Amino acid sequence: MTTPATPTHTVTLERRIAARPETVFSFFTDREKWLSWMGADGVFSFEPGGSYRTRVTGQNVASGRFITVDPPKRLVFTWGWEEGGMPVPAGSTTVAITLEPTAEGTLLRLVHSGLPSPEACAAHAEGWQHYVGRLAVRAEGGDPGPDAWMQQPVG
Numbered sequence: 001m002t003t004p005a006t007p008t009h010t011v012t013l014e015r016r017i018a019a020r021p022e023t024v025f026s027f028f029t030d031r032e033k034w035l036s037w038m039g040a041d042g043v044f045s046f047e048p049g050g051s052y053r054t055r056v057t058g059q060n061v062a063s064g065r066f067i068t069v070d071p072p073k074r075l076v077f078t079w080g081w082e083e084g085g086m087p088v089p090a091g092s093t094t095v096a097i098t099l100e101p102t103a104e105g106t107l108l109r110l111v112h113s114g115l116p117s118p119e120a121c122a123a124h125a126e127g128w129q130h131y132v133g134r135l136a137v138r139a140e141g142g143d144p145g146p147d148a149w150m151q152q153p154v155g
Contacts, residue, residue, distance in 0.1 A: 009115040011125045015132050017106045019139040021099040024106045025072035027135055028097060037134040040150060053082070057149045060084030064091040074098050079112065088120055106139075108132065 017024055027033045029046040035054075042054025046069060053063040064078035075097040080090040093114035100107040110128055115121045130149060137144040 009113070009117065009121055011110075011112040011115065011121050011128060013110045013125070013128050013132060015108045015110075015136055016102065016104060017108055017136045017139050019105045019141075021072040021101050021106045024099050024108060024135070024139045025075070027139055028075050029069065029071070033138070037138045037144065038131040038147075052077070057147070058084070060086070062090070067094070068096075072099060086120065086123060088116060088124075092116075108135075 027037060031042065031044050034044065035042060039054040039056050042052060044050070044052040044054070046052075046066060048066055048069055050066045051063065052066070053061060055061050061082040061084065062079060063082050064080060066075070066077045068074055068076035077095055078091040078093065079095045080088045080092040082090045093112060096111045096113070098109045100109070110132060112124055112128065115124060134144040134147065
């Protein structure tokens with residue numbers, strides 16, 4: 001479920017995943033696992049203050065810094081685009097991921113705040129739905145297949 005753009009320009013998404021929080025968290029803190037659901041390549045330093053840079057789709061490169069790495073329940077990082085068509089500068093927004101254990105596995109809550117416009121909210125809501133869906137398949141032990149967005153520009 002995604003909330004519509006609000007005056008504060010925040011996207012919120014929740015997804016139930018049939019995997020333990022430790023399993024889901026590992027897909028945010030291991031390079032190969034991260035790239036198995038989002039991105040073609042990238043460099044990551046998974047620690048508070050550590051930076052990352054990843055080519056998400058086509059020529060669209062996202063980068064930022066990790067703010068909070070609290071396994072297996074919370075990850076916060078800045079987000080933005082170095083290259084590509086989206087007017088969200090690298091590191092200019094914040095993504096907070098919380099993982100709550102449930103009887104069936106994990107409730108993932110993603111809050112992407114600081115987006116500059118309703119259009120940026122809509123584009124990022126669509127993007128996070130796509131990629132969190134791929135993450136859920138991977139964390140549950142499946143293979144989401146090739147990313148259909150890899151050849152498409154974002155923005």
